Amino acid sequence: MTAGVLQLPAALLLSSALAALAVWKRALTPGGTALAWLLCVIICLCGGLPAFLILAVTFLCTVGADRLAGERADPHGLRRKSGRRDAVRVFCNVGLGGAALLLGGLLREPGFRFVYAAVLAETLADSLASKLGPLSAGRTVDICTLRPIEKGLSGGVSLWGTTASLLGAALVGLLSLLFGWPLRRAALAALLGFAGALLDSVYGSLLQVKYRCPVCGSLTERERCCGAVTGRVKGLRPVNNDGVNLLSNLSVFALALAAWAAEK
Numbered sequence: 001m002t003a004g005v006l007q008l009p010a011a012l013l014l015s016s017a018l019a020a021l022a023v024w025k026r027a028l029t030p031g032g033t034a035l036a037w038l039l040c041v042i043i044c045l046c047g048g049l050p051a052f053l054i055l056a057v058t059f060l061c062t063v064g065a066d067r068l069a070g071e072r073a074d075p076h077g078l079r080r081k082s083g084r085r086d087a088v089r090v091f092c093n094v095g096l097g098g099a100a101l102l103l104g105g106l107l108r109e110p111g112f113r114f115v116y117a118a119v120l121a122e123t124l125a126d127s128l129a130s131k132l133g134p135l136s137a138g139r140t141v142d143i144c145t146l147r148p149i150e151k152g153l154s155g156g157v158s159l160w161g162t163t164a165s166l167l168g169a170a171l172v173g174l175l176s177l178l179f180g181w182p183l184r185r186a187a188l189a190a191l192l193g194f195a196g197a198l199l200d201s202v203y204g205s206l207l208q209v210k211y212r213c214p215v216c217g218s219l220t221e222r223e224r225c226c227g228a229v230t231g232r233v234k235g236l237r238p239v240n241n242d243g244v245n246l247l248s249n250l251s252v253f254a255l256a257l258a259a260w261a262a263e264k
């Protein structure tokens with residue numbers, strides 16, 4: 001289990017390089033950068049170079065998709081939180097992945113690397129879907145009701161977004177082959193990540209709070225629209241996009257642990 005992990009100086013160097021890139025690209029708030037740096041050190045120390053590469057690629061693709069999509073990921077300004085990622089958002093997307101590798105390191109249980117790969121596959125699949133999905137001209141439907149909804153709203157799925165999500169999960173699966181895994185295991189991690197991204201849409205549809213604007217009548221995740229206070233129509237008030245991401249990461253964590261136990 002200890003084979004292939006990085007020594008402290010290498011871990012510090014790689015994590016600082018990634019954090020510097022985040023600062024340079026203005027992708028994270030200072031708090032988000034600090035937490036990301038700490039998580040990256042843990043990930044390097046407990047998961048080695050393959051784990052670092054998975055994290056770095058997930059980060060780069062997310063920032064790239066952000067830049068590519070720009071305002072178009074949320075064409076109607078329906079999402080409550082946008083812009084730079086703070087510590088809460090970093091934790092909700094990568095925290096459980098870091099926790100999995102830390103547990104794996106402490107317990108000397110290689111199954112937690114599998115959990116890490118599946119969780120990061122979910123994170124990348126979900127970010128690509130939510131950023132690139134709204135760019136397509138095709139229909140966006142609510143994953144639960146299958147009725148058309150506004151692009152950019154949580155719970156919406158489109159063909160292009162689902163394809164982007166599948167590619168993101170597959171990319172992390174490919175990188176996880178660097179752990180020396182058989183193809184079947186890497187493919188299973190990717191599949192769990194993809195399933196987690198679909199679950200993320202289900203949670204987004206069912207649990208995430210949504211409001212109706214009394215002026216323009218659109219469904220929104222914001223508490224104000226058109227200068228008026230919006231009224232809640234569905235979802236739970238405390239559940240925002242970060243909560244949904246954490247919940248889907250938790251689901252993938254549990255599913256991956258169960259899959260590992262079943263494989264053994």
Ligand SMILES: [Zn+2]
Nearest residue numbers: 213216225226
């Ligand atoms: Zn409005």
